[in-house]
Amino acid sequence: MELPNSYWDKLASRYPRYTDESIQSDARFIFGVAEDFGVDFEGKNILDIGCGTGTLAIPLASRASKITALDLSKPMLDIFEYDKETLNLEDKIDIFHTSWDDFIIKDKYDISLASMTPAVSSQEQISKFINSTLTYGIFVGWGDFKNNDIIDELLKKHNTLKNKTFGQTQRFTDYLKAVNIKHDVKYFQTSWSDSYIFEDALDYAISHLERFGVEPDVKVVENILLAKIKDNKIKFTTNAQKGVVVFKI
Ligand SMILES: C[S@@+](CC[C@H](N)C(=O)[O-])C[C@H]1O[C@@H](n2cnc3c(N)ncnc32)[C@H](O)[C@@H]1O
Structure with a gap:
């Protein structure tokens, strides 16, 4: 599902940065799967599609020769630019404010990466992703589930079933199988x-409800949230499965 740009712009201030512990642990897992498959990030030109706040580009920057990162959300990129400057990574990372569809590939990259982004969803976008790399590609997407205690309760109250977003990784590997590209997947x-x-x-x-296509009943949402307040805060906990796919051209 293509999400409106405003969704990502709104999310930016809440989206984790490279310092977030959960993101750091995901990044270690993703890089480990890639390395087990033969990827060596040292001295490579890397493309990061839908880079967000630079959660993966920043930890890769010390090993890469150059990272080209793109995203269509300016607020996400503003946070990334700030961290890039603070960490003195100006020479290592080039950031482009563009959609994947509009991005023009001049030279192929040693490694292309697309993590948790709807930028690489349609067959054309997947094919462009595969064609952007000289050697390896890394795709990270949702696996079979994503549960958030409060959001799930709210969806139920709005008589809505979760039926979207998940299974992204499976769809991506199905495509690789169909075009006979060697790959590995780990959840x-x-x-x-x-x-x-x-x-x-x-x-x-x-x-979040709007993202599921639900028109929220604000009174219902308020009542559920009011019942969850503890020490003036409401805590949302999400448990999800993600999949990492590494492929070789
Ligand atoms: C969930 S964030 C992922 C950020 C980062 N890659 C990560 O793994 O943490 C998804 C990002 O994809 C970007 N995005 C969505 N559609 C896009 C498109 N068509 N072209 C480029 N970026 C896009 C959003 O703006 C957002 O920053």
């Missing part, structure tokens, strides 16, 4: 928590 479980004051929790809950 892992990850979890994270976000604590918000009531107003921010309401905003978070509403934007």
Whole structure:
């Protein structure tokens, strides 16, 4: 499902940065799977599609020769630019504000990476991703489940079943199989928590319901959230499965 740009812009201030522990643990797992498959990041030109705040590009920067990172959300990139400058990574990372569809590939990259981004969803976008790399590609997507205690309760109250987003990784590997590209896939479980004051929790809950195509009943959402307040905060915990796919051209 293609999400409106405003969804990512709104999410940016809450989206984890490279310092987040859950993201760091995911990154270690992803890089480990890639290395087990033969990827060596040392001195390589790397493309990061839908880079967000630079959660993967920043930890890779010390090993890569150059990282080209792109994203269509300016607020995500503003955070990435700030961290890039603070960490003195100006020479290592080039950031482009563009959609994947509009990005023009001048030279292929040693390694292409697309993590948790709807930028690489359609057959054309997947094919462009595969064609952007000289050697290896790394894709990270949702696995079979994503459970968030409060959001799931809210979806139920709005008589909505979760039926989207997941299975991204499976669809990607199905494509690789169909075009006969050698690959490996590993699934892992990850979890994270976000604590918000009531107003921010309401905003978070509403934007998630809208993402599922639900028109939120604000009174219902408020009542459920009010019952969850502890020490002036509402804590949302998400448990999800992600999949890492590494392929070789
Ligand atoms: C969940 S974040 C992932 C960020 C980072 N890759 C990570 O793994 O933490 C998804 C990102 O994809 C970006 N995105 C969504 N659609 C895109 C598109 N068509 N072209 C480029 N970026 C896109 C969003 O703006 C957002 O920053």
